[in-house]
Amino acid sequence: xxFVSFSFLLLLPIVAIINFYIPDKFRYIWLLVISAFFYxxxxxxxxxxxxxxxxxxxxxxxxxxRKSGFSKAVFIAAVIMEAVAMFVFRSGRILGxxxxxxxxxxxxxxxxxxxxxxxxxxxNFLKLALFVSFFTQVxxxxxxxxxxxxxxxxxxxxxxxxxxxxxxxQILWGYFLKLVLADRLAIFVNTVxxxxxxxxxxxxxxxxxxxxxxIYCDFAGYSAIAIxxxxxxxxxxxxxxxxxxxSGSIAEFWRRWHISLSTWLRDxxxxxxxxxxxxxxxxYINILIVFAVSGIWHGSALTFLVWGLLHALYQIxxxxxxxxxxRIVAVLKINREGISHRTIKGILTFLLVNLAWIFFRSSTLExxxxxxxxxxxxxxxxxxxxxxxxxxxxxxxxNALICGLILLGIVDVLTYNGFEIRKLILKQGFWYRWAxxxxxxxxxxxxxxxxxxxxxxxxIYQQF
Amino acid sequence: xxxxxxxxxxxxxxxxxxxxxxxxTMIVLRSKESEYKYADFFDMAGKDQIEVMFIGSSHVINAMxxxxxxxxxxxxxxxxxxxxxxxxxxxxxxxxxxxxCTPKCVVVDTYLMQKDYQYLDEMYEDSSDxxxxxxxxQLHLNMDCWPLNKLKxxxxxxxxxxxxxxxxxxxxxxxxxxxxxxxxxxxxxxVWGDGDRNTLFGAEMRYGxxxxxxxxxxxxxxxxxxxxxxxxxxxRRIIEECQKRDIKVIVTFxxxxxxxxxxxxxxxxxxxxxxxxxxxxxMQEMGVVNLYTxxxxxxxxxxxxxVKATKCIGEALLEEAEFTDHRGDENYSYWQDxxxxxxxxxxxxxxxxxxxxQQLNYLCGAENVSSIIYIxxxxxxxxDTQMQRVLHEFTVTPKIFHTDGPYILINDIASGNxxxxxxxxxxxxxxxxxGTVHYEPVEHLFRVFYTDEDPDxxxxxxxxxxxxxxxxxxxxxxxxxxxxxxxxxxxxxxxTKG
Numbered sequence: 001x002x003f004v005s006f007s008f009l010l011l012l013p014i015v016a017i018i019n020f021y022i023p024d025k026f027r028y029i030w031l032l033v034i035s036a037f038f039y040x041x042x043x044x045x046x047x048x049x050x051x052x053x054x055x056x057x058x059x060x061x062x063x064x065x066r067k068s069g070f071s072k073a074v075f076i077a078a079v080i081m082e083a084v085a086m087f088v089f090r091s092g093r094i095l096g097x098x099x100x101x102x103x104x105x106x107x108x109x110x111x112x113x114x115x116x117x118x119x120x121x122x123x124n125f126l127k128l129a130l131f132v133s134f135f136t137q138v139x140x141x142x143x144x145x146x147x148x149x150x151x152x153x154x155x156x157x158x159x160x161x162x163x164x165x166x167x168x169x170q171i172l173w174g175y176f177l178k179l180v181l182a183d184r185l186a187i188f189v190n191t192v193x194x195x196x197x198x199x200x201x202x203x204x205x206x207x208x209x210x211x212x213x214x215i216y217c218d219f220a221g222y223s224a225i226a227i228x229x230x231x232x233x234x235x236x237x238x239x240x241x242x243x244x245x246x247s248g249s250i251a252e253f254w255r256r257w258h259i260s261l262s263t264w265l266r267d268x269x270x271x272x273x274x275x276x277x278x279x280x281x282x283x284y285i286n287i288l289i290v291f292a293v294s295g296i297w298h299g300s301a302l303t304f305l306v307w308g309l310l311h312a313l314y315q316i317x318x319x320x321x322x323x324x325x326x327r328i329v330a331v332l333k334i335n336r337e338g339i340s341h342r343t344i345k346g347i348l349t350f351l352l353v354n355l356a357w358i359f360f361r362s363s364t365l366e367x368x369x370x371x372x373x374x375x376x377x378x379x380x381x382x383x384x385x386x387x388x389x390x391x392x393x394x395x396x397x398x399n400a401l402i403c404g405l406i407l408l409g410i411v412d413v414l415t416y417n418g419f420e421i422r423k424l425i426l427k428q429g430f431w432y433r434w435a436x437x438x439x440x441x442x443x444x445x446x447x448x449x450x451x452x453x454x455x456x457x458x459x460i461y462q463q464f
Numbered sequence: 465x466x467x468x469x470x471x472x473x474x475x476x477x478x479x480x481x482x483x484x485x486x487x488x489t490m491i492v493l494r495s496k497e498s499e500y501k502y503a504d505f506f507d508m509a510g511k512d513q514i515e516v517m518f519i520g521s522s523h524v525i526n527a528m529x530x531x532x533x534x535x536x537x538x539x540x541x542x543x544x545x546x547x548x549x550x551x552x553x554x555x556x557x558x559x560x561x562x563x564x565c566t567p568k569c570v571v572v573d574t575y576l577m578q579k580d581y582q583y584l585d586e587m588y589e590d591s592s593d594x595x596x597x598x599x600x601x602q603l604h605l606n607m608d609c610w611p612l613n614k615l616k617x618x619x620x621x622x623x624x625x626x627x628x629x630x631x632x633x634x635x636x637x638x639x640x641x642x643x644x645x646x647x648x649x650x651x652x653x654x655v656w657g658d659g660d661r662n663t664l665f666g667a668e669m670r671y672g673x674x675x676x677x678x679x680x681x682x683x684x685x686x687x688x689x690x691x692x693x694x695x696x697x698x699x700r701r702i703i704e705e706c707q708k709r710d711i712k713v714i715v716t717f718x719x720x721x722x723x724x725x726x727x728x729x730x731x732x733x734x735x736x737x738x739x740x741x742x743x744x745x746x747m748q749e750m751g752v753v754n755l756y757t758x759x760x761x762x763x764x765x766x767x768x769x770x771v772k773a774t775k776c777i778g779e780a781l782l783e784e785a786e787f788t789d790h791r792g793d794e795n796y797s798y799w800q801d802x803x804x805x806x807x808x809x810x811x812x813x814x815x816x817x818x819x820x821x822q823q824l825n826y827l828c829g830a831e832n833v834s835s836i837i838y839i840x841x842x843x844x845x846x847x848d849t850q851m852q853r854v855l856h857e858f859t860v861t862p863k864i865f866h867t868d869g870p871y872i873l874i875n876d877i878a879s880g881n882x883x884x885x886x887x888x889x890x891x892x893x894x895x896x897x898x899g900t901v902h903y904e905p906v907e908h909l910f911r912v913f914y915t916d917e918d919p920d921x922x923x924x925x926x927x928x929x930x931x932x933x934x935x936x937x938x939x940x941x942x943x944x945x946x947x948x949x950x951x952x953x954x955x956x957x958x959x960t961k962g
Binding site: 006161394396397430434437438441442445446447448449450451452 | 468471474478481482485486489493628629631632637638639641642644645
């Protein structure tokens with residue numbers, strides 16, 4: 001069962017209504033039952049891996065929490081075991097396990113928190129099992145922290161009408177991003193990338209630009225649905241995206257992109273390695289390690305490692321060139337807060353991120369290099385000679401896509417500047433609210449890429 | 465935990481409004497092909513005005529014309545044929561239709577009966593993806609109009625194996641939601657229930673002409689398909705179902721460029737008909753339709769072939785069951801109007817058509833349009849076998865096959881006479897609705913054609929059109945009024961209109 005499946009849409013209201021009527025203290029049991037059903041429906045064989053992870057995490061947590069002489073050994077053994085299991089089962093050579101990269105990081109994070117004494121080990125096996133397998137996060141995150149989730153299982157938030165509406169709007173926005181934008185962008189990208197060598201350069205560059213938005217809409221869409229569904233069920237899940245493409249630097253980008261992973265890597269890798277406390281050289285090495293780990297976590301292909309290291313390089317170069325940049329700003333009396341300066345920084349950051357995505361999307365380094373080379377072949381006539389219509393999307397579909405991207409841009413700019421769109425909508429009179437919600441439902445149904453004639457694509461991050 | 469009543473009511477109201485908007489969207493977006501074809505079926509079945517049902521493939525769609533059947537015999541019928549409809553799809557189509565009406569007779573065509581596969585989305589092992597996709601797409605025409613119920617689910621499960629593909633038949637929005645970029649005015653009209661509808665009661669006429677139909681060898685006498693192919697099994701089911709409901713059955717094989725396999729299927733159909741005591745109308749054998757002039761393509765009849773085939777079936781129906789002639793009955797005026805409309809279409813095409821072949825074809829079958837056809841000597845039409853065949857349809861003499869022109873043919877409907885002259889032959893004082901006609905070839909670019917009533921008008925000569933080697937004049941069979949005068953120039957077997 002996928003978030004983008006008819007069966008999920010049928011199941012969700014039933015789950016929400018039953019959840020609504022179950023007393024708070026037993027709700028986690030219901031959520032665990034649904035999570036088990038959800039995971040079994042997605043990946044029956046891999047349920048054994050999930051069950052093993054829950055048992056190991058639960059037992060190790062309790063043993064570590066005893067603070068005996070074996071705690072450290074148990075902690076190290078459990079973390080190594082889970083990390084190895086993650087890489088083994090993710091590869092699919094023995095058995096592929098959907099979502100393993102996500103729920104293993106949650107489990108490892110939990111063990112580290114228990115070991116560091118930041119939380120107590122969970123004694124209720126079912127609650128821990130729910131934490132590891134919570135169905136809204138199990139496929140593609142967000143990679144939540146036990147400290148945030150376990151107390152909510154103990155005492156979930158009251159689901160009132162406002163919370164329900166807010167969650168519903170989140171879900172709608174998630175489906176819009178996924179079905180209307182990401183999957184439409186995917187059609188263009190998937191048509192261009194395999195034959196980039198014989199495609200006009202500007203079209204290849206557009207495909208890369210589209211891929212940047214595809215992966216954002218795909219992953220942010222999934223996260224929005226996961227957060228919205230959790231909200232309806234009385235569970236608050238951390239934000240995973242915060243207008244990343246409006247970032248003014250690569251460091252800021254990583255504070256806004258896949259926040260749950262970035263903060264996980266910061267808290268459980270970067271800081272334990274010494275962070276920026278042990279001198280500049282160690283800091284650079286730590287940055288390289290963190291982004292190498294991030295790259296490897298995304299996939300075993302060399303392209304992912306290059307993608308991670310490229311981001312590390314961006315950050316290191318950013319730090320190294322900071323004095324020069326500061327000097328230039330001072331000499332030229334540039335207003336750092338001025339809109340033009342921020343815009344230029346934003347565009348440069350986006351271009352750097354965009355360049356790195358080429359490695360992320362390509363299957364080999366050779367393909368990535370070919371696409372980069374091809375992208376510099378300037379063929380602007382493709383905008384006027386109807387060439388763009390030859391890559392899977394008709395003119396009307398391209399127009400719909402551009403309208404959707406403009407809407408995404410407006411929403412992100414408003415959010416970046418502190419406006420909470422959902423709150424703004426919910427403040428309106430009911431006719432207005434209804435009109436927006438119904439228009440969104442109809443737009444998703446009509447313009448969404450789903451149903452026969454399309455292979456509804458899985459969420460990109462599901463593979464990691 | 466408490467929830468306010470107002471919140472529940474608001475949620476329910478929201479669901480209702482959203483539901484109405486979604487349903488409206490679904491109506492606009494759904495493909496209109498199926499409802500276009502069957503809109504009149506539901507109306508007429510509701511009035512219990514369907515006496516005959518034609519079922520089968522696209523051969524039926526193009527050959528059986530209910531408007532003609534009503535015009536000629538006063539029998540009401542509906543054409544339920546489906547494009548690419550194999551026998552099992554035809555069976556389920558009939559079952560769906562029988563929920564709404566019980567006709568006196570079902571006419572089932574056996575084309576495609578040799579197809580020996582059960583599932584339309586699988587077909588044969590070596591079928592291409594395009595063939596499978598096309599087979600599934602074609603089923604929509606016959607299935608989309610029926611509401612989802614137990615029977616439809618049964619039908620879909622019997623015809624389609626893939627669960628994912630079945631969904632698009634349970635709820636067609638699953639496949640049609642992406643039609644938003646092709647919507648036209650008719651799609652929006654459907655919301656108010658006044659979208660376009662097929663005015664030929666499910667039939668579709670084609671107006672071309674197949675110039676080179678293939679002729680294939682006959683199988684050994686009596687050799688059929690084997691007796692237990694999927695197609696044969698479903699033909700039996702159709703007959704059994706009809707007989708169970710006391711509905712007469714006529715099995716047909718409609719004229720086409722039949723392959724050896726098609727002919728085997730006819731042999732099997734014949735054996736099954738004998739088994740159940742059912743009539744078989746094998747038009748291929750009966751020579752009802754001219755293979756060379758009345759096919760639109762190798763498989764399908766054109767409109768003139770359809771008129772003849774429908775008349776042939778009309779005769780068979782009268783032999784099979786008792787029918788009341790509804791012509792003139794006020795309650796059946798809708799049928800008469802549609803019959804008249806079709807008649808007008810044929811009339812118009814006899815006067816003006818896209819191609820000379822078409823025009824000659826309609827003139828040959830026209831009931832109230834007389835014609836004069838003149839071909840000058842040296843015209844390349846005399847080397848065009850197809851043209852000779854079409855002209856030969858007007859007459860019984862072989863004159864057209866043995867002349868280099870000039871050649872003239874007058875088809876005078878009112879008198880029932882056909883006059884011909886070739887070479888230096890003349891026509892002197894022949895009686896037509898136009899008047900008493902005199903024709904005489906004088907020289908290559910000049911000939912005389914006039915009537916006693918208007919001796920000053922030479923109908924077959926115009927200075928400005930002298931380079932055209934073919935002329936077709938049409939005139940009203942009663943009043944003699946000239947209706948049209950067309951000029952053509954021949955280039956091999958290509959003709960340009962002047």
